[in-house]
Amino acid sequence: MSANLTPVRIGMIGTGGWGTRGHLVAYHRSPYAKIVAACDIDPQNLANAATQFAIEATYSDYRELLEREQLDAVDVSTPNVSHAEISIAAIRRGISVICEKPLGMNRHEARQMAAAAREMGVKTAVNFTYRQVPAARFIREIIQSGEIGEVYHIIATYNQGHLVDPTAPRVWRLHKAMTGTGVLGDLGSHLIDLARHWIGDFQRVQGHLKTFIHERPLPGGGQGAVDVDDAASFLAEFANGATGVFFCTRYAYARANSQRAEIYGTKGGLVYDNERPDEIQFAIGDFMRGQRHYCVMPVPRGIVETRTTNMEQFVEDLAKGLARTATFDDGAACQEVLDAVETSANEGTWSSVPLD
Numbered sequence: 001m002s003a004n005l006t007p008v009r010i011g012m013i014g015t016g017g018w019g020t021r022g023h024l025v026a027y028h029r030s031p032y033a034k035i036v037a038a039c040d041i042d043p044q045n046l047a048n049a050a051t052q053f054a055i056e057a058t059y060s061d062y063r064e065l066l067e068r069e070q071l072d073a074v075d076v077s078t079p080n081v082s083h084a085e086i087s088i089a090a091i092r093r094g095i096s097v098i099c100e101k102p103l104g105m106n107r108h109e110a111r112q113m114a115a116a117a118r119e120m121g122v123k124t125a126v127n128f129t130y131r132q133v134p135a136a137r138f139i140r141e142i143i144q145s146g147e148i149g150e151v152y153h154i155i156a157t158y159n160q161g162h163l164v165d166p167t168a169p170r171v172w173r174l175h176k177a178m179t180g181t182g183v184l185g186d187l188g189s190h191l192i193d194l195a196r197h198w199i200g201d202f203q204r205v206q207g208h209l210k211t212f213i214h215e216r217p218l219p220g221g222g223q224g225a226v227d228v229d230d231a232a233s234f235l236a237e238f239a240n241g242a243t244g245v246f247f248c249t250r251y252a253y254a255r256a257n258s259q260r261a262e263i264y265g266t267k268g269g270l271v272y273d274n275e276r277p278d279e280i281q282f283a284i285g286d287f288m289r290g291q292r293h294y295c296v297m298p299v300p301r302g303i304v305e306t307r308t309t310n311m312e313q314f315v316e317d318l319a320k321g322l323a324r325t326a327t328f329d330d331g332a333a334c335q336e337v338l339d340a341v342e343t344s345a346n347e348g349t350w351s352s353v354p355l356d
């Protein structure tokens with residue numbers, strides 16, 4: 001960092017699993033970030049984060065943090081139900097915001113968040129993690145170069161397996177009032193964002209949602225209802241005419257975090273697998289079509305060696321006046337697709353994107 005750049009002062013809101021393991025770790029290694037304050041309603045999580053990252057100011061109420069601290073950016077890593085309220089409060093104070101996905105509980109919240117940011121002219125970001133996977137970046141560059149021609153199809157899956165265990169607890173993620181949708185918003189949002197990032201806007205979808213286990217042990221004792229989807233699938237048509245098949249579940253036996261996509265165009269095909277982040281499979285041109293063969297290609301070193309996170313990219317963007325990270329407009333566009341899939345699954349018909 002050059003001598004005249006001062007670090008971005010960040011207020012971290014939500015110091016749970018991902019806020020700590022993903023976000024604070026990323027800021028801690030960035031020369032562009034200084035974590036000046038943190039907030040959590042859970043005193044233990046807050047104390048652990050404050051100790052681990054030497055954060056001096058801690059708060060149990062985000063409003064106090066916003067009131068008292070001099071901040072350039074706020075990071076919202078709380079459960080989905082509070083993304084909109086906290087983000088809009090920060091935006092109204094002219095503070096830049098990076099928020100976790102899915103952006104809101106539904107399209108109405110997401111639209112309000114994006115509109116507030118536009119109105120106040122503040123920079124925003126959404127942590128669509130997988131945009132930063134080297135293979136995902138390479139796939140986007142290949143598609144944009146025109147090497148695979150016009151895209152006909154995308155087949156994208158995202159499989160985790162932790163709910164196969166019937167004793168896995170009924171955490172907030174499985175409770176509609178806290179999360180909005182289930183695996184659709186949690187994992188499906190990443191697939192939707194990647195597809196938008198690679199191919200373009202969705203036009204219509206037809207969804208199917210399924211819940212396998214309807215009751216699970218609550219972390220504090222007793223049983224709680226699971227009232228969101230455990231598995232989600234949907235067909236899609238894109239504005240450019242491409243078609244897509246999407247599937248995500250938390251019931252994929254022995255899968256930790258398996259995300260995969262195949263993309264087929266008029267002149268070539270590509271395969272992405274986040275468990276092999278530094279390579280892709282490809283078949284491009286008449287020769288390889290004749291061979292009916294996909295070759296493994298390492299992702300170019302220039303992409304692999306610049307691997308970063310959205311958190312690090314966002315603070316660097318703020319420090320340098322750049323705009324590379326997914327914005328609240330991207331988060332809201334993703335939410336339009338989530339709502340359309342949910343409506344379509346409930347009504348058993350195709351739904352247009354946006355719904356209204």
Ligand SMILES: NC(=O)c1ccc[n+]([C@@H]2O[C@H](COP(=O)([O-])OP(=O)(O)OC[C@H]3O[C@@H](n4cnc5c(N)ncnc54)[C@H](O)[C@@H]3O)[C@@H](O)[C@H]2O)c1
Nearest residue numbers: 014015016017018019040041042045077078080100101129
């Ligand atoms: N981008 C990704 O790859 C990715 C991965 C995991 C989680 N996430 C997202 O991150 C967010 C948090 O998920 P998590 O797994 O860290 O959950 P978590 O339950 O581990 O942590 C959430 C934390 O927020 C705190 N909290 C709740 N309400 C609050 C409030 N009003 N003010 C301050 N703190 C509050 C909780 O006490 C907890 O410490 C979710 O939106 C989730 O979808 C994204």
